[in-house]
Amino acid sequence: MPNSTTELQKIASARLPTNQGTFTSHAFLNPQTGVEHLVLTLGDIAGDDVLIRLHSECLTGDALGSLRCDCGDQLKNALQRIQTEGRGALLYLRGHEGRGIGLCNKIFAYQLQDQGMDTVEANLAQGLPSDGRSYTDAAWMLKDLGVKSVRLMSNNPLKIEALNALGIPVTERLSHEIVANPENSKYLLTKKERMGHLLSSHAKKPS
Secondary structure, three states, rough: OOHHHHOOOOEEEEEEEEEOOOEEEEEEOOOOOEEEEEEEEOOOEOOOEEEEEEEEEEHHHHHOOOOOOOHHHHHHHHHHHHHHOOOOEEEEEOOHHHHOOHHHHHHHHHHHHHHHHHHHHHHHHHOOOOOOOOOOHHHHHHHHEOOEEEEEEEOOOOHHHHHHHHHEEEEEEOOOOOOOOOOHHHHHHHHHHHOOOOOOOOOOOOO
């Protein structure tokens, strides 16, 4: 986990038009780890109760449209919700690929899942954590942007605990579910049953 005292460098800010609307993009660098992050903001986010999404990078889901996870749909949905709200931010967190294990290890985990393991077992079989993500950089960026407290779009209680512990109070959790498909239903069920994600009944065992 990065040192909590590490100050990130805000490199640049620029207008970013997307299919979900126009945002302001803010590029940050962690000089200790070399990890680059991107924050998309809409409106004046300084203050309390800001609508926020912490989105872990997922090349396969976000860029390639993989159906093995719900990441790509969650990314688009979060940006749409921020546009509807008229105020908010999406933090695109690099270094979180495969819940922090990296792209190559994630693809190997997929290979193990193709052989019958679930997403947790596949990580552990490689001697890796089921979830190795840190949210220290996220909290630092929120503070730098003037955010005092957040309404968090998330199904993951660990994100809530992390932000609260890092000095960003979560005043409300907003469910951020995506309808399951045959390719990701087992993945969503594992997140619900083994990782404590707050998912509703659509995360069911595949028939």
